[in-house]
Structures are given as structure tokens and as C-alpha cells.
Amino acid sequence: MIELVDVKKDYGKGDYCTHALQGITLKIEKGEYVAIVGTSGSGKSTLLHIMGGMDQLTSGVYRYNDEVVSDYSLAKLQDFRKRNISFVFQNFALMNKYTVYENVEMPLLARKEKGRKKIVMDCLERVGIENLKNKLPTQLSGGQQQRCAIARALAADTPIILADEPTGALDNKTSTEIMSCFSEIHKAGHTVIIITHDMSVASKCQRIVRIEDGKII
């Protein structure tokens, strides 16, 4: 599904150049549940940005099914992203002036999807917060907010869910609950990729890819 071949990413030029990714070769198959781990500055977020179509590579090839994503312009990358990837972030990235229900409905509204109510309620039930649908994100705990963000990713119904330190702002017990949530989503057929520096989080995934100094070790 995802195939990276000798992917390099530099930031800046000359004396100010950082070689953030230094030849990453990686395959992730459809339906896998993968953790990408590494210390701070190892290149995890850069890799997430590349795989998520948020940034272009400096060299190498990124294939996604039949598409050569590394050839895409920024505009085409945006379209690729919308079709294929949902993001879950450490800080939840919810719209605080909208209710839980409305946050989850957003990707469906953007697609002018019919039958939205049933889809939203189904996504909320899958993450166990259907009773909180009329609350604002600011009225929820961190774990509940992250469940809402995961429900929104489910509503977007993309093949891939990319989560960047999804438990970074949560205590241990809540982290375990959120990882169970991802596990259920994976069992339902999604490809789930978790970026984390926390081995106890990574150990819940099927496969761990370790990155150091921009290389897979």
C-alpha cells in the first residue's frame, strides 16, 4: 500500500542544511498496525509529513498503491491527502466552538455525504462517547477529546489513519484506553500508523519501526 524507497528530506541549504530523512526504505501493507518510534529529532514527524502528503520529499520515491505520490505538486498532494489519510494529533485539534457531534460531522459535510446522522452516531459509538455528543470539546477530558478526534477520523472514512503522538497529552490509564480504541479500528480493517517516542504505546502495535538520525535502524 505505502512504499517508500530511499526517501530523503533536507530542510534548508548549504551550512544550514538538516538531513532529516537520510534514505528511508519502508513498506506498509494495507491493514497493518504500525508504530514508528524514535527519540526527539530522529525524523518521526518529518516521516509522518511525507507519508501524510503534507510535504514533498527531497529525493527518493513514495508510491501509494498505483500512485507515485513523490511526483505530485502541492495541489495534487492535497487531493491525495483528502482521499486517503486522516490525522489524529497529540493536541486533538478539535474545533472548540462546535459540539462533539458537529466536529465528527465535519468531514461528512465537506463531502456533502447523505445520511450523516447515522454515520456520526455510529462513529461516536465505536469510540464510546455517544452520550457526549452535545458537549463542547472544552467540557471533555483529554481522553474524551482524543476519542472525539478518532471518531472524526473514522467519519472521514479514509483507508489510513496517521496518529502523531496521540497519547502524548494523556495519563497512562487513558493512553491504554486510547490504544485499545486504535486496536479496534485496526481490527475493523483500517491501516493505522502511530508515531510515538513511548515504547509502551508502540508495543501495542503489530510492528515497530525504529528511526534514528533519519534512518531506519
Ligand SMILES: Nc1ncnc2c1ncn2[C@@H]1O[C@H](COP(=O)(O)OP(=O)(O)OP(=O)(O)O)[C@@H](O)[C@H]1O
Ligand atoms: N521545518 C524545519 N526546518 C528545519 N529543520 C527542521 C524542520 N523540521 C524538522 N527539522 C529538523 O529535522 C530533524 C528531524 O525533526 P523531526 O521533527 O522530524 O523529529 P521528531 O523525531 O519528530 O522529533 P520530536 O519527537 O521532538 O517531535 C531535526 O533535526 C529537526 O530540527
